[in-house]
Amino acid sequence: MASILVCYGTGEGQTEKVADRLADELTARGHDPTTVNVKAVGSDLNVADFDAVLVGASIHFGRHQKAVRKFVGANRDVLVTKPTGFFQVSGASANEDGAAEATTYVEKFVEATNWRPDRIGLFGGAIRFSEYGFLLGALMKRVVESGFPDVDASGDVEFTDWESVDAFADAFATFVEERTGDAGSTE
Ligand SMILES: Cc1cc2nc3c(=O)[nH]c(=O)nc-3n(C[C@H](O)[C@H](O)[C@H](O)COP(=O)(O)O)c2cc1C
Known part of the structure; x- marks a missing residue:
């Protein structure tokens, strides 16, 4: 059983939901994930204590x-010694037209942090009108209406492909098992 830190930043909660789903899948694979919102990371959290991140x-x-950039910057020297992955949640990944834009965000992140994760997962996010104030809600409604004309913008909209989230967790579990020689436990 590998201990896997799943550390994330989130604005309206969709990345947290993805992190929880990844953790569920890693648990199903017999591993021991710990999910932490990057804002709640305290001095007691030591990245070096985990087998993978x-x-x-x-x-x-x-x-x-x-x-998140600060967290990666502060822990880069440890991260490069472990099996790691990066997952990104965005509107750009909500459809194939945004694939190049989503990749550009990752490249900027890699450049800014000087950390190149072993595995990368790109997931569509959500538009949560219920979490926005009036002005942001009006702005996001226009974004959805122009970018996603087929989508009903009268309520919250989720674009995340959960099968692809599960597949990423599975592939990462396999990678960690290969790297650490820890096959997980399904007791
Ligand atoms: C104010 C705001 C700005 C956003 N800007 C972008 C953007 O520049 N590019 C993009 O691909 N998605 C953008 N999105 C979509 C978010 O990435 C998406 O809503 C995601 O689910 C947010 O995840 P979170 O709830 O974990 O923060 C934006 C969303 C909001 C609310």
Whole structure:
């Protein structure tokens, strides 16, 4: 059983939901994930204590959470010694037209942090009108209406492909097992 840190930043909760789903799948594979919101990381959390690490962030106005960049920067020297993955949640990954844009965000992140994760997962996010104030809600409604004309923008919309989240967790579990020689436990 490998201990796997799943550390994430989130604005309206979708990356947290993805992190929880990844953790569920890693648990099903017999591993021991710990999910932590990057904002709640305290001095008692030592990245070196884990066998593997997943880092997640979402995109707002073209950028990932600053706290995630800081976390990666502060722990880069340890991260490069372990099997790692990065997952990104964005509107760009909600459909294939945004694939190049989503990849550009990752490349910027890699450049800014000087950390190249072993595995990368790109997932569509959600538009949560219920979490936005009036002005942001009006802005996001226009974004959805112009970018996703077939989508009903009268309520919250989730674009995340959960099968692809599960597949990423599975592939990462296999990678960790190969790297650590720890086959997981399904007792
Ligand atoms: C204010 C705001 C700005 C956003 N900007 C972008 C953007 O520049 N590019 C993009 O691909 N998605 C963008 N999105 C979509 C978010 O990435 C998506 O809503 C995601 O699910 C947010 O995840 P979170 O709830 O974990 O923060 C934006 C969303 C909001 C609310």
